Amino acid sequence: MIFKMKEVGFYTDLEYGELHVAGDEAYGFRPYQLLVSSIAVCSGGTLRKILEKKRMQVEDIAIHTEVERNEAQANRVEKIHLHYIIKGTDLNEQKIERSIEIASRNCPMAQSVKGSIEITETFEIIHE
Template identity: 65%
Template sequence: MIFNMTENGFVTECAYGELTVSGDDQYGFRPYQLLVSSIAVCSGGVLRKVLERMRISFQDIKVQAEVERNEKEANRIEKIHLHFVILGEDLNETKIEKALVVTRKNCAMVQSVKDSIEITESFEIKETK
C-alpha cells in the first residue's frame, strides 16, 4: 500500500476504492477507528465462518466495540471489548461459546494485537421467530 499525503491526512487506493485517513474525522477515518474496525470486523467475519462450519443456523451478527484509551500514553488503545449480538432461532449458548474460542484463535487482527491490546468478548442471543 502506498499512502500519499494530502492537506489534511493521507490517502491510498484500494481495490474497493479510495481510503482517506486523517487525525481529524472531518477529513477521513481516524487511525484508531480503522484499528478498532479491523479487529471487530475480522472477528465478526471469522465468527460467521465458524458458525457456518459448525452448521449453526443464524440470521444476523452485530458487533459492538467498546474502546478504552490511555490519554497519558499517547492516547493509545489499551482495551477493546467486542460484544456479539447473534440473531437466530434455537441457538445453543454452549456452541456459541465454543465458536467464540475458535474465532479468537483464528482472527488475524486479534492475534496481531493480543500482546499489546487487551481484547475481551461477550455475546448475547436474540431469538427470532
C-alpha cells in the first residue's frame, strides 16, 4: 500500500476504493477505529467460518466493541472488548464458547497485538 498525504491526513487507493485516514473524523477514518475494526472483523469472520464448519445455523452476527485507551501514554489502545450477538437456530452455548476461543487463536489481527492489547470476548445468543 502507498499512502499519499492530503490537506489533513492520508489516503490510499485499494481494490475496493479509496481509504482516507486522519486524526480528525471529518477527514477520514481515525487510526484507532481501523485498528479496532480490523480486530473485530477478523475475529468475527474467523468465528463465522468455524461455526459454519460445525454446521451451526447462524443467521446473523453483530459485534459490539468497547475500547479502553490510556491518555497518559499517547492515548494508546490498551483493551478491546468484543461482544458477539449471535442469532440463529439450535445454537449450542458450549460449542459457541469453544469456537470463540479457537477463533481468537486463529485471527491474525488479534494475534498481531497479543501481549500489547488485551482482548476480551463475550457473547449472547438470540434464538430464532
